[in-house]
Amino acid sequence: MRSDCHICRSEGFTANSRVTLRFNENSVIATLNVVDGQLLPSGTAGLSRIAMHRLSAIEGQKLMVSHAPVVTSLSHVRKKVFGNKLSDDEIADIIKDISAHRYSDIEIASFLSVCAGSRLDVDEIIGLTQAMVECGKRLSWSGQNMILDKHCIGGLPGNRTTPLVVSIVSAAGLVIPKTSSRAITSPAGTADTMETLTTVNLNLKEIQCVVADTNACLAWGGAVNLSPADDLLIRIERALDLDGEGQLIASVLSKKIAAGSTHAVVDIPVGPTAKVRSDKEANRLASLFTQVGAACGINIRCLITDGSQPVGLGIGPVEEARDVLSVLQGDNDAPLDLRERALFLAANLFSLSYQESVEQGLLRATSILDSGKALQQFQRIVQAQGGIKQLPEARYQHTELVPEACAITEIDNRKLARLAKLAGAPGSPAAGVRLHAKVGDTLSKGEPLFTLFSDSEGERDYALAYYSEQGNPFTINLT
Secondary structure (H helix, E strand, O other): EEOOHHHHHHHHHOOOEEEEEEOOOOOEEEEOOOOOOOOOOOOOOOOOHHHHHHHHOOOOOOOOEEEEEOOOOOOHHHHHHOOOOHHHHHHHHHHHHHHHOOOOHHHHEEEEEEEEOOOOHHHOOOHHHHHHOOOOOOOOOOOOOOOEEEEOOOOOOOOOOHHHHHHHHOOOOOOOEEEEEEOOOOOOOOHHHHHEEEEEEEEOOHHHHHHHHHHHEEEEEHHOOHHHHHHHHHHHHHHOOOOOOOHHHHHHHHHHHHOOOEEEEEEEEEEOOOEOOOHHHHHHHHHHHHHHHOHHHHOOEEEEEEEOOOOOOEEEEEHHHHHHHHHHHOOOOOOOOHHHHHHHHHHHHHHHHOOOOOOHHHHHHHHHOOHHHHHHHHHHHHHOOOOOOOOOOOOOOEEEOOOOOOOEEEEOOHHHHHHHHHOOOEEEEEEEEEOOOOOOOOOOOOOEEEEEEOOHHHHHHHHHHHHHHOOOEEEEEOO
């Protein structure tokens, strides 16, 4: 609205005021921006596209503007600021108000910040999980006693096991309707990678049709409103580069429960530059996942895995998709670590499903992958979701060569992820990094270390400047 608007003056509205907008029977709560008189004619207000859509507003028609209602649940956030425990009802009030868009971005950021670290105990995490489930839609699968799922907590570039695990497990006839997230703090999420290969923005009916046809799906969870509060929280987490323990557990489990899952494995990579740095921290997280899952009616098996270096060779949506296809097709140069991790996760799901040992599950998973059944199943899922896409190519690339003979002794996961993000991933799907060496490899002078992909010269140069000045993720010993 204009700075000289009579409504602003009479109601005391200033920049960043929260206001209620009404058009016919529809209403939204919005944050006010104040502009000078040259941008808007007198007596008019400008709305964002999303506000126009939610209001079903018509240009030129009258709009009601009033003070936003007082959000009483903010007192619960202030209670947490001072270190007090929140009740289930208080947490539910906060999540309901966030889901209804009553919180500003600053207020959501405040809630996330006071919940970060280990500031939520197990009762609060259970309450948060249940509140997030209650605010969204839930899938149900009639006639199915066991619905499987898997999740990795992240922090490991290239760890794109989900499409492989889903293909292997569903090829065995088990049901695994996988709804995945987009990247929060990483260069790619499973939904980002799968979107380079097929359609992932499926509605509930479309997901149910795909699962009925194939026993599985590889869809974006944000499109189906399974946990709408979580999607709002993730948007702010991404801006803050924050992924708190309690919010992480509630985010993962609320979406599993909303998707109708009964059994799930959770991959917790541990390493000096992974999200989880120590076995002690991993065991605590695993215990919380298991306790919260049991309280919410889902069987969780946590797997503590090696997070000392990236998995696979590609980082970024397209490059990770290339790795997935390579493993499914059984290519000779397919990344062995990605294959082995996917087989291990699938083996644990088979162990849960068939009440067999992990070793027996591993034999079953390996047979399905090596026989080509997993590839055929992946193709069926992709076809059911709209067909295969051609992977886009990056406009610019740079291959970094080693100046001397050397051995790779360490790779910093966080610096490598940042390098890929500065190159444009995941916003530009073809942007990212392809590794030509991993920890333990030796390179001769002039051999390639990695290739950087970007869709603009600026992003390429920005990423390379970071690499050369402060962000070299590789620790090498000259040989």
